[in-house]
Amino acid sequence: MRRGVIALDRTVGVVVALALIAAGVLAVVWWHSGTPHQLTLHTPPDRTQATWWPWATGAAGVVVALLGLWWLAAHLPRRVNGRFHLTSRVGAGRLFADAHAAVAAAAADLSAHPEIRDASGRVVADRGELVADLQCTIEPSADLEKVRVAVTQAAADLHAVLGLPRLRHRVRLRVARNDRTTAPPRVV
Incomplete structure (x- = not known):
């Protein structure tokens, strides 16, 4: 916003x-x-019968x-254009970075971590800032220190790949209801 x-x-x-x-x-x-328990009110004139009343209520x-x-x-939340112009010292060509693809790659990298069940991400504009918003679902038995290390590394890689100084990141962790790693196998 x-x-x-x-x-x-x-x-x-x-x-x-x-x-x-x-x-x-x-x-x-x-x-x-000590006021009385009964109030006497004087009603104002009935303006609902005037010819302007339907127009005024309709306009309101x-x-x-x-x-x-x-x-x-x-x-x-406003999604932003994922293409950003990168500064280049090479010739007259123009370099662009696709932030959406980079955030999707960071989410896929996080999903490969054994402590993280699923991850997704997007780039949004939030309060005038460009934010890479990553959402991860972690196992209930996950070691939070390992998750923190993985998320910190993914954010650092994201910033290194995109090279956008104004890019911020937000990582939201949700805990899964059941643990996939310790759940007994289902018999069909």
Whole structure:
């Protein structure tokens, strides 16, 4: 997500939280004060019968729907173009690196590790940064130090292959429900 969307999320969250806190405090104060248990309210004039009301509610509905669609679109992770121009000192040719292929190769390399059952990866733009996002499923009995070494080596290899100084990496580990290495064989 972009910083503007994150700032808007936090602002809306703070406003909603403050409104809920204020409503709770008002309810507690009203309950503890000696105010009567019956309120007399004066109703405002009925504006729903006016000729402009259907148009106003329709326009408000369209605005709210568009705002909701923008909100959803702003929260989707953005995939980036995987081709990056590499600096070259050789002639007038141009060199490109395919980040998606490099991340897929790093994930395949991690999948070959005995402690890691499965790995996948992608390149995304997250908060204005280019991120190589690797996701690994590890065995429940895996030695985390061996996993850390394998993941650190894969990330270092990825950075060495791509040579992009602005590339960041994120590795997410999930633990499998059952251990494939110690599970008894199934009889069919």
